[in-house]
Amino acid sequence: MALNKSDLVAAIAEKAGLSKADADKAVSALQDVLVDSLGKGEAVKITGLLSVERVERAARTGRNPRTGEEISIPAGYGVKVSAGSVLKKAVQK
The missing domain is CATH 4.10.520.10 (IHF-like DNA-binding proteins)
Known part of the structure; x- marks a missing residue:
């Protein structure tokens, strides 16, 4: 079984006491940071x-x-x- 993005967002929201919308923003921000950093070679x-x-x-x-x-x-x-x-x-x- 694999954890997809919506499952990950739901799990983070539950563990961190966040709304799913806030958890989704955090996951999306992590994705953006990874993409930007790796694109720069960092x-x-x-x-x-x-x-x-x-x-x-x-x-x-x-x-x-x-x-x-x-x-x-x-x-x-x-x-x-x-x-x-x-x-x-x-x-x-």
Whole structure:
């Protein structure tokens, strides 16, 4: 089972004693901060919870899975998400 955005908003509202509208604003603000920061190349770290950073990917050669033809994949960026100690402990239960 996955927690979607509306489920997350409802859970945050309940745990924090907020209205769903305020919790939705907080989740949307977190999303905006992550997008803006990563777009600028800045990492976002929430100690104990997670770390999110933009990483560079070098240009490389790949293969078209249908034809087997070699293709050139240009350099670009990706996102790396690392779990913090609190998340790591939570999945060990």
